[in-house]
Amino acid sequence: MKADFVNPFLESVVNVLSTMASMTVTAGTPSLKTDDVAKGDVTGLIGMTGQQTKGSFAITFTERAIFNIASKMLGDHPTEVDESVTDLVGEITNMATGGAKALFEQKGYDFDMAIPTVVAGKNHCIVHKSSGPKLILPFSTDAGEFFVEICFEP
Amino acid sequence: MKADFVNPFLESVVNVLSTMASMTVTAGTPSLKTDDVAKGDVTGLIGMTGQQTKGSFAITFTERAIFNIASKMLGDHPTEVDESVTDLVGEITNMATGGAKALFEQKGYDFDMAIPTVVAGKNHCIVHKSSGPKLILPFSTDAGEFFVEICFEP
Numbered sequence: 001m002k003a004d005f006v007n008p009f010l011e012s013v014v015n016v017l018s019t020m021a022s023m024t025v026t027a028g029t030p031s032l033k034t035d036d037v038a039k040g041d042v043t044g045l046i047g048m049t050g051q052q053t054k055g056s057f058a059i060t061f062t063e064r065a066i067f068n069i070a071s072k073m074l075g076d077h078p079t080e081v082d083e084s085v086t087d088l089v090g091e092i093t094n095m096a097t098g099g100a101k102a103l104f105e106q107k108g109y110d111f112d113m114a115i116p117t118v119v120a121g122k123n124h125c126i127v128h129k130s131s132g133p134k135l136i137l138p139f140s141t142d143a144g145e146f147f148v149e150i151c152f153e154p
Numbered sequence: 155m156k157a158d159f160v161n162p163f164l165e166s167v168v169n170v171l172s173t174m175a176s177m178t179v180t181a182g183t184p185s186l187k188t189d190d191v192a193k194g195d196v197t198g199l200i201g202m203t204g205q206q207t208k209g210s211f212a213i214t215f216t217e218r219a220i221f222n223i224a225s226k227m228l229g230d231h232p233t234e235v236d237e238s239v240t241d242l243v244g245e246i247t248n249m250a251t252g253g254a255k256a257l258f259e260q261k262g263y264d265f266d267m268a269i270p271t272v273v274a275g276k277n278h279c280i281v282h283k284s285s286g287p288k289l290i291l292p293f294s295t296d297a298g299e300f301f302v303e304i305c306f307e308p
Contacts, residue, residue, distance in 0.1 A: 045199055045273075047201020048268060049201070049266040049268050054268050056268050056270075056271050083281075087283070090283030093283075112208065113201070113208075114203050115209050115283060115307065116284075117199055117201075117212065117281065117305075118280075118281040118282075119199075119273050121275050121278025124273050125274050126271055127274065128272075129240070129244030129245075129269065129270045130270075151271075
């Protein structure tokens with residue numbers, strides 16, 4: 001997968017979180033997902049289909065990270081993963097992929113997006129099933145780390 | 155959501171499991187998902203986009219149910235959710251939605267499918283985020299129950 005293809009996701013995720021949650025978000029170095037499984041407590045997932053390729057996008061947060069983001073974005077102080085938290089994760093998933101889609105359009109890639117799904121549960125892990133490479137993009141914030149996983153067909 | 159829209163999923167899921175795992179699969183009555191959350195240990199998820207509507211499909215199994223299905227389909231006797239189990243769930247997700255897509259084509263609906271993602275982790279739950287109704291389709295087998303969730307924009 002070319003940097004060309006990863007950058008719109010990186011840029012959009014940093015943009016959404018830094019703008020909406022007024023936090024400093026630093027993108028780490030993307031790596032291929034092998035045995036190393038990013039485990040989250042809440043994950044937003046969305047499928048993307050286009051003429052050139054299709055795949056899926058996941059963004060996974062620990063409770064600590066998403067509670068902190070919720071307090072900054074909504075002024076809430078959630079102590080459990082309730083509907084406001086899953087709504088927020090769905091919204092972040094929509095905004096991050098919507099922003100990436102706009103950046104992809106400038107490069108001539110065109111995507112349709114499905115409806116986001118949010119998975120809640122302690123320490124679940126996400127396994128992408130395709131022939132394409134699975135990439136993990138780590139992000140760090142004051143509130144802890146979170147991870148984006150992307151997997152698109154070659 | 156019309157029965158017209160639900161039936162291809164029902165039919166395809168029963169078809170895949172009864173053919174591939176040689177098990178008797180009975181579809182229960184679909185219901186609207188409200189507070190009642192189907193919790194699984196392994197879930198296959200896939201986004202579907204089309205001209206007329208877009209949405210997502212999830213199929214969620216308890217460990218007991220999927221281990222039993224794995225033994226019937228693969229001759230394996232898994233005791234944990236390993237790669238063979240998540241592969242199987244990804245494959246069932248692909249086959250079930252692929253079969254439904256073919257049935258939808260006969261009705262004039264056209265879908266592109268994203269890449270399936272599998273979620274593993276004890277007792278996670280799935281929350282669809284869209285304006286459309288969230289429908290739960292229960293299925294029972296000798297190996298226990300499993301659930302399909304579909305959510306499509308009106």
